Amino acid sequence: RVxxxxxxxxxxxxxxxGITVMVTDQRNPPPLLSSPTAVISPTPAVTMTVTPSPVVTP
Structure with missing residues (x-):
């Protein structure tokens, strides 16, 4: 449960x-190289957090 x-x-x-990154990107348009990395970087973190959860539950 924990x-x-x-x-x-x-x-x-x-x-x-991710939401704050998107809002800051809209307020201050970053260079083209930095914006895709900000969008791509959260996705592996989410997959890393989702995969251990079934292992922790038992």
């Missing part, structure tokens, strides 16, 4: 970070 709660909190935090 593992699931931690995984959910991590996912919510990552989603919040």
């Amino acid at each position: 593992g699931m709660i931690v995984a959910i909190l991590l996912l919510v935090a990552l989603v919040g970070l």
Whole structure:
């Protein structure tokens, strides 16, 4: 149960970070090289947090 709660909190935090990154990108348009990395970087983090959650639950 604790593992699931931690995984959910991590996912919510990552989603919040992704939203803030998107908002900051809209306010201050970054160079073309930095914007794709900001969009791509959260996706591996989400996959890393999702994959251990089934392992933690048992």
